[in-house]
Each structure stands twice: as structure tokens, then as C-alpha cells.
Amino acid sequence: MIFILIGPPGAGKGTHSDALLRDFPCTKIATGDILRRHIKEGSSVGRRCEEIIGQGRLVDDATLWELLEPELTKLKDKAVILDGYPRNLAQATQLQEVVASNPIRAVVYIEADDNTLMERLCGRMLCPNCQSIYHRKTRVPRQAGLCDNCQAPLVVRPDDELEKVRTRLDIYAAETHPVVNYYQGLGLLKAVDGSQGIAAVYEQIKVMFRTKMV
Ligand SMILES: [Zn+2]
DSSP: OEEEEEOOTTSOHHHHHHHHHHHSSOEEEEHHHHHHHHHHHTOHHHHHHHHHHHTTOOOOHHHHHHHHHHHHHHTTTSOEEEESOOOSHHHHHHHGGGTTTSOEEEEEEEEOOHHHHHHHHHTEEEOTTTOOEEETTTBOOSSTTBOTTTOOBOBOOGGGSHHHHHHHHHHIIIIIHHHHHHHHHTTOEEEEETTSOHHHHHHHHHHHHHHHHO
16 A cells, blocks of 8 residues: 655654654655666666656656656555655656556645745755755754764855755746545545644654555
8 A cells, every 4th residue: 555745855754764664654755765776786677767867857657667666566555745745747657557456545635825835945954965955944953054973164055055945946836736636535534734843744644644544
């Protein structure tokens, strides 16, 4: 059975899916991870992806499906969390191909308004050394601009700069939000209020997950 976590960038999908992995017997499938693995192993689809990325293009839906489908088949008897997929309507309808053997149990939609997301994403700082994440308001490093763990100077990821954040939210609204409506129409959508603190949001997700898992 498949669980999908969907929501705008900054809604906390990664954080919450990692927490679910700790609390429930389930596996996470992230297309980015599969992609990196194929590139590393040098498989034929991996080499193709490497070429596409090298040209500065995005990996197309058909190629992503080629990466994802075997994983879904392999894990069809397990509870699987999809994080970061489907990102558009074409991917969502493609995913329906496997629901006979691997039904979608719930789509958890983490909702949050643009102001909240802008504030979260634009304030993020990353330690390039140990990958710890900080935030100028909610997770302030002890010494300004330095990592608490390893004292390396913190950086803002290019993706988290103001202009880029605006673009990411616009792309989400145009391409991914229609997927939310699609699953609502199928009666699978469970919305949680993602503007609260991480712990409060996770409590809602956990309750939902527990009832759908059985
Ligand atoms: Zn560090």
C-alpha cells in the first residue's frame, strides 16, 4: 500500500516522512534517491538521466516512471511512503497504473500559506560540512553564522534565496497543486494544517497514518 505526502516546498514533507519511518514499519521512496543511485551504478537509465541533467534539463515523467515502477513492484507487499512524487497530474495518473496491486491508502496534504512558507524557506541556512540545517528565526546557531556542531561557516542554498523560493512556490501552485484536487476527487485526501509547529503537525499525521495503516 502506498501513502503519499504532498505539500508545497517548506511544508515539512521530508521531516515528517523521516519521522514516520521511525514510528511505523514502512519504507520511503524518494525519486531523487533512486535517480542518484542509478547514476552512481551507471545503469542505462542512470546514464540517460545523467545526460539530461548535464544539459540542464529536468528528467521527464516517462523516465521517472521507468525508475519508480520497478521499486513499487518490488515493495508491493510493504507500506511505502512516496515523498516528492507525483509532482504533476501526468505523474498522478501514471501512478494509477499500479494501484490494482499496490493501492493508495491515503494522500496526506500538508497545507501552509505562502507567507509561512516564504519565511521558513528564506531563513534557512545550511552547514556545508555536516549538513545541519539552521534558521535565522526558529533555529538560530549559538554563534552567528557558524555551525553549532562543527563551527563551519553556514551558507544559504541557492534554492532558498528569495527569488528562487518565489519560483518554487509558483511552480508548485501551477503543477503540483492540481494533484491535490485530483486526489480530493478520488476521496483519498487528508489535509493537515502545516502552519503549526513541527511536533503539532506530526501528531496529526501520525494519528491519520495509524488509522489508515490497519
Ligand atoms: Zn556543521
